[in-house]
Amino acid sequence: MSTISDEELLAYADEQLQTELSTQIEKTLRHEQTERERLRNLLEHRDQGNLGVGDIWRHERLSCPQRSELGLFLINALDVQQQNYITFHLQQVGCSYCQAILEEMQSTSTLEEAGQLTKKRRQHLFASSAGLLRKSD
Ligand SMILES: [Zn+2]
Structure with a gap:
């Protein structure tokens, strides 16, 4: 059976x-x-x-959301729908598996992922200011 x-x-x-x-x-x-x-x-x-x-x-x-999604969730980098889904998954469903992963991330890899995001933002920023410079000359 x-x-x-x-x-x-x-x-x-x-x-x-x-x-x-x-x-x-x-x-x-x-x-x-x-x-x-x-x-x-x-x-x-x-x-x-x-x-x-x-x-x-x-x-x-x-x-369960992907590990990478949890990482993005931590730094508020997901769209609202995904962010809500993970909040729901953690709080309503109370998934202890993901909660454990999140806790682990909060102490380690989050910083790294946040760093990568910052780098992307900086590149974006650089690209737009390069555009501005070009416009102004
Ligand atoms: Zn889960």
């Missing part, structure tokens, strides 16, 4: 599960043909847009 939920199977297919669970599901799929068929059916249904709101909600719950 299977203990894997449809949502977990889909999350597995999307590579959104933590390693431990993902390995476990992979093992099950390798041994159980019925599970493989279930996953195939699920994916087909999803591709046809047959998932109900509840399914999408449950699926969304499992959808």
Whole structure:
């Protein structure tokens, strides 16, 4: 009897599960043909847009933002929609996985990513002031 939920199977297919669970599901799929068929059916249904709101909600719950997105979130560099989604994911869904990543980032790589962004802004700024200079001569 299977203990894997449809949502977990889909999350597995999307590579959104933590390693431990993902390995476990992979093992099950390798041994159980019925599970493989279930996953195939699920994916087909999803591709046809047959998932109900509840399914999408449950699926969304499992959808963790990319690490890079979390980094941008920290420095407020995402568009409002993404920013809201991640806020929702962290606060309403309360995803402890992403919270842990965020905490780790706050202490280390955020600074680096922010630095890269600043560099981009500076390049942009340089480009526009070069334009201004050209106009004024
Ligand atoms: Zn998450």
